[in-house]
Amino acid sequence: MSDKAATTRQRLLDAAAAVFSERGYARATTKEIAKSAGVAEGTIYRHFDDKRELFKAAFAERTALMRADTLDRLPELAGQNTVRENLRRLVLALEEAEAAIAPLQAAMSSDMQLLEALALPVEGGAGGVPTTPLVPLAAYLAAEQELGRVKAGIDPERAAFALFAIPFTAVTSARMMRGVTITQSADIMGALDVVLGGLEP
Structure with a gap:
């Protein structure tokens, strides 16, 4: 090209x-x-080819940027800073990234074929937990687990799923409350503290 x-x-x-x-x-x-x-x-x-393919390409580009900026380098942080600080920064970055792509997610909500075409595949998740976009986060948690900084016996994939849900829920709640800004609020940090309570040794 x-x-x-x-x-x-x-x-x-x-x-x-x-x-x-x-x-x-x-x-x-x-x-x-x-x-x-x-x-x-x-x-x-x-x-x-058509409008649908254009939408899919635009959506894929923005989600790829989100991963590159917030997730793909995360495993390299194992053993650095504290687990709490690393995950705090991640959750806030994901909240910002999720807010950026939320309008596109809302745009396709009425088109079931488009939703199905863009549905996340389930790969390797125990019990069908969708892990594809969460692999770097699960890998980070597994690495910290080996270092003794995450509780033994915790399933990294399920923990990653719970952590990833925090920014998604925050953005969804903000939309439902007509744009109320809750970035870096006690709601997000409180939810993170609950999850961390089950992760930290």
Whole structure:
């Protein structure tokens, strides 16, 4: 892909994320997205098969950025700082990242086929716990467990699932309360303290 094509594709992804977030998946049109990106509508179809594929690409890019910024390097922190401080920073970063992609998640809520296409696969989770986006967090907890900084007998995958649920629940609650900001609030830290109480030796 040429530099010009890559730049155009990125403009389309950015425009799509903005339009889908504002209008929702069903109401957003490729014409609106093209206008926002400053290109002809036909340009979209040189990069994506249809509106659904454009949405999937925009959503995948943003979730990939979230992982790169907050999760993928986490196992390298094992043995550094304290477990509590590492997880506190992670949960707050995930809350911010989750808030950024929440409008896209809401945009697709009325399209069951799209929801199914973007559903997280279940891989290696005991009892069907979805672990795919949580592998780095589970790996971090397992490494800390080997160092004696996480309680023996704790299932790292299930603990990762519980930790990941904290920022997701915070963002969902904020939307339900019409935008009340709860970042770094006692609610988030209190929930983290509850989980940490079961993790720390």
